[in-house]
Each structure stands twice: as C-alpha cells, then as structure tokens.
Amino acid sequence: MNSFDAFKDPALCRALLDRLRAEATEPFRFMEVCGTHTVSIFQSGLRSLLPATITHVTGPGCPVCVTHESEVACFLELAGRDDVVIATFGDLMRVPGPKGKSLKTAQADGARIEVVYSPIDALAVAAANPGRTVVFLGVGFETTAPAVAATIRLAREQQLTNFRVLCFHKLVPPALEALLADPDINIDAFILPGHVSAIIGAVPYAFLADRYEMPAVITGFEPLDILAALLEIVAMRQSGQPAVVNAYTRVVADDGNPVARAVMDEVFMPVDALWRGLGLLPGSGLAIRPEFAAFDALGLPGVALRETPPLAGCRCGDVLKGKMAPNECPLFDKACTPATPVGPCMVSTEGGCAAFHKYKLDL
DSSP, rough: OOTTTGGGHHHHHHHHHHHHHOOOSSSSEEEOOOOHHHHHHTTHHHHHHSSEEEEEEEEEEEEEHHHHHHHHHHHHHHHHHHHHHEEGGGGTTTOOGGGGGOOOHHHHHOOOOEOOHHHHHHHHHHHHTTTEEEEEEOOOOOTHHHHHHHHHHHHHHTOSSSSSEEEEOOOOOHHHHHHHHHOOOOSSSEEEOOHHHHOSSSSSHHHHHHHHHHEEEEEOOHHHHHHHHHHHHHHHHHHHOOOEEEOOOTTOOOOHHHHHHHHHHHHEEEEEEETTTTTEEEEEEEEEGGGGGGGGGSSSTOOOOOOOOOOTOOHHHHHHTSSSOOSSSSTBBTTTTTSSSSSSGGTSSOHHHHHHHHHOOOO
C-alpha cells in the first residue's frame, strides 16, 4: 500500500458520497480548473456517482488546449526553417494548426523536431546541434514555467548561443477572472488546480471570494480529495460564506513555492496573452525579460505572433469555457476523434473531449 492508496479508500469514498448526497440538496455547477482533475474525475468514476444536484463542468486547465491558434501557427512557421531545430514536449506534436498541419506532419515533411521530457533536455539538443538554433516551445501554466525559467538561466551560465525559448506560458488567475466576467458562464464554484497552486499558493485566488463571492477549493487529485472539496463547497454555500480554501496542505503552502516563484520572476515578466476561446487577456501571460533577450525566440528575425483564424468547426473554445460539454459538439466522435482530432481538446490526454471519448460515461 502506498501513500496515495489511503486517498482512494472505497469505504471512505462511500461515506463521503453518502454525505454529499444528503447535504447537496441545492443544485450547483462546479468547474475544475485543471486537466489532471478532469482525468481523475472521469478515471475514478466520480462523475457518474455525483448527486444529480451537482453538475461537473470542465474548464481551461489543459495547457495544450488553451494554446491559441496563432501560437500553434508560430510553432509551425519556426518548424519550417532549415536553420531551426524545435524541441518540444510530445503533447504538442498532434495539435492541429492552419490547414490541418501539425508539428507531427511538419516532422514528416522534413522539419527537425526533437521530443524532450524536460526543458533541460533541450540544452543537450542545442549542444549537439551547434550549427542550428534550437527553439524550445514554452507552453503551460505556472506549473512548468519555473523549470523553463531555470533552463534559460542555465543556458546563460553555459554561454549557449544557439538556444532560445518561444515563450507562451500562461497564468491561471487572470483566466478565472475572465470567466467570471462573462455573463454567459454559469459557474457556482471552482475546484482549483493543485499543481499550479503548489507554485503560486492560495493568496492569488483571494479575489474569487472577495470580489465575486465564489467558493473555491484547492485540492489534490485522488477521489477522497475531490469528494472532500465538494463537501467543503456545499458547506460554504449553505453557510453563505464563500472563501478560498486550501484543502491540499500536504502539497500546497498558502504562499506557494518561493524558490520557484523567484526564478520565474527573475526570467519572466507578465504580459497580455492570447488564450484559445478566451481571447486576449491582460496580464495573463509570461514573456522573457530584456535581460534574457538573447534566449527569446521572438527576437529571431521574422518571428512574430500573427493573427490566425480559428479552426473551422472547432468548438474547443466553448468547451474550455464550460459553455458546451464535449459531447454536445457536432464534431465530437464523428469528424473529431483521437485519431482525427479537429481541435486540441481531443488531442491532449488532459483535454475534456479526450476524457469524454475515453470514458464515455455520459454518452
């Protein structure tokens, strides 16, 4: 028995579910803001066991899914250069871009693309290719940004002159604020991302309760974590006292990880950023600071973020905002499948469409 098994105990899960069914008498919709929560809720079977009064909505927590169409087009443009080697995590390889192209098809056409398992691996790719510029594709939230920042700092220490990062990292709190500012999004509570919160802590979410009176709970990814978080939300709704609760204290400190935040702040600065479905959000992205400009791929000649039209028929933006369940999309499991993805939510293992397809609990 490992330490995680205790958070899956069937008897305890049944007891919490019984409490939830007894206490969740008023209907409410909760959104999980993390792709790992999405998968966990499906994989554990919790989604089909929740009381009928509780509606689960997937949110903008999949890093690949929120990467904007224009950013994918920028990846493909760079991949088409003879003097560039792309280094990327594998989950970006099949994300469709303009004209249905992806990094995978670009690789088949001859582009030099190396799949790496950490940003630091990209430094080894750069060292092995001194005659080319190696560009690491920096996507994802506060969870991955510190490791990318540390890699840039290491590249400077190693005086690598052929390593750059195309930085499209995004910040979660501004996206939550954008969701709450949309009058068409009917959400009553948030399950907040455990991984992101391990870096930023609980404090940056305070505005959810203070300005929007929105209950929110930071929690882990095991069934007991999620059930306990839902009971916490029910208690807040019944008391009329919304708050941001850190229920994942075994991992998340209220002030996050100061070391990770320090390296992130040293290398990156907040900028406006494009999100799939949400558009341009003020202060929601990270750019490389001028002091590290030698490692910024956006400084390469001819490289720029250009407006790219949405993928035809793709409704991933509505899925990410909780306005549409994946299986309500006309393309779901017809034109759009994991083998023939029209949008990123069907590609990524953390995408809502991929989860609906795999577990088929509501079809």
